[in-house]
Amino acid sequence: MTLHPTIVFIFGGSGDLTNRKLIPALYNLYLDRFLPEKYTVVGIGRTPISDEDYRNNLLTGVRDFSRRKDQLDVKWTEFAQNVHYQSRDLKDDNSYRGIFEWIEQKGAEWGVVPNVIFYLSVAPQLAPGIATKLHQHKICEDRSAQGSFLKNLSDTICKAHAS
């Protein structure tokens, strides 16, 4: 089965849960070939971090916390080349404009409307505001011809929080 190209945004990408659980889990999926051929993981936090430093921080997390540390020398490098970090304040509308444009650019590069997953790894009190802004900036709207479960699910959640 061919998996549809997918972008995974981790809101709170500079935080402990990302380092301890989320990236090790995604890396396991990569090792087991459960990620799509075209995927991108984008961590988001306010702290300025370069992609290179971000990947090195995450590698330390995998070394410290993952059950699977096999093939790190080769496979981590492959996996991490599709991992990026963006410094954005999730209370700021400009951040959502940037996210929207970034998704559009990635879709154009891939030649598809990608699935987009938002993982909210932030303090719970930030979640309603984030969902509202995702809805207001039309980031959850399904722009593909066929639709997709994940996008529709995201949109439902965004609308529920925004209403």
Ligand SMILES: NC(=O)c1ccc[n+]([C@@H]2O[C@H](COP(=O)([O-])OP(=O)(O)OC[C@H]3O[C@@H](n4cnc5c(N)ncnc54)[C@H](OP(=O)(O)O)[C@@H]3O)[C@@H](O)[C@H]2O)c1
């Ligand atoms: N850590 C765990 O093992 C664990 C386990 C179960 C559940 N959780 C839950 O998971 C969530 C995250 O926990 P955590 O331990 O990872 O917390 P954390 O280490 O404090 O991380 C919080 C993240 O939120 C980001 N953030 C905060 N305000 C932001 C803003 N305005 N704009 C953009 N990013 C912002 C921080 O980035 P910057 O500081 O760079 O902005 C950081 O990346 C919490 O709800 C927690 O209860 C955590």
